[in-house]
Amino acid sequence: FMLNVQAAQADIWGPEDVYVKKGSTISLTCSINIHSTPPGSVLWYLDKSVIDFDSPRGGISLETEKTESGTTSKLLVTRAVLEDSGNYTCVPSNANPASVYVHVLNGEHPAAMQHGDHGAAKQVVAWSWTVMVALLVMTT
Numbered sequence: 001f002m003l004n005v006q007a008a009q010a011d012i013w014g015p016e017d018v019y020v021k022k023g024s025t026i027s028l029t030c031s032i033n034i035h036s037t038p039p040g041s042v043l044w045y046l047d048k049s050v051i052d053f054d055s056p057r058g059g060i061s062l063e064t065e066k067t068e069s070g071t072t073s074k075l076l077v078t079r080a081v082l083e084d085s086g087n088y089t090c091v092p093s094n095a096n097p098a099s100v101y102v103h104v105l106n107g108e109h110p111a112a113m114q115h116g117d118h119g120a121a122k123q124v125v126a127w128s129w130t131v132m133v134a135l136l137v138m139t140t
Contacts, residue, residue: 020105031072032094060075
């Protein structure tokens with residue numbers, strides 16, 4: 001008999017590189033699919049600093065939803081400025097973190113912006129995979 005334990009892993013939906021235009025909203029969704037114990041907290045970092053939701057910058061909000069299928073944490077940064085570019089990391093208290101790099105673009109960069117379209121397909125595949133795994137777990 002062999003027991004194989006895997007550490008829980010957070011996942012940020014979409015591509016690893018996110019491109020947004022200056023002035024638009026950065027929207028990042030982190031899912032933690034732990035059925036037994038939801039995380040006590042989910043912190044978000046920009047580079048190496050914890051994101052301050054009460055900063056003078058304003059326009060930063062967090063929505064966290066805990067359900068039977070896991071926890072979802074959604075970070076919204078409105079009116080994106082160039083300084084909002086960087087490595088965003090979702091850090092649940094009981095799972096491995098997940099990161100994406102956000103590029104805030106000043107002006108139109110069609111080639112870079114089109115790169116982000118691939119994230120929608122990846123998001124659907126990731127979501128479908130999560131549902132299939134959940135169904136498999138429920139039927140066994």
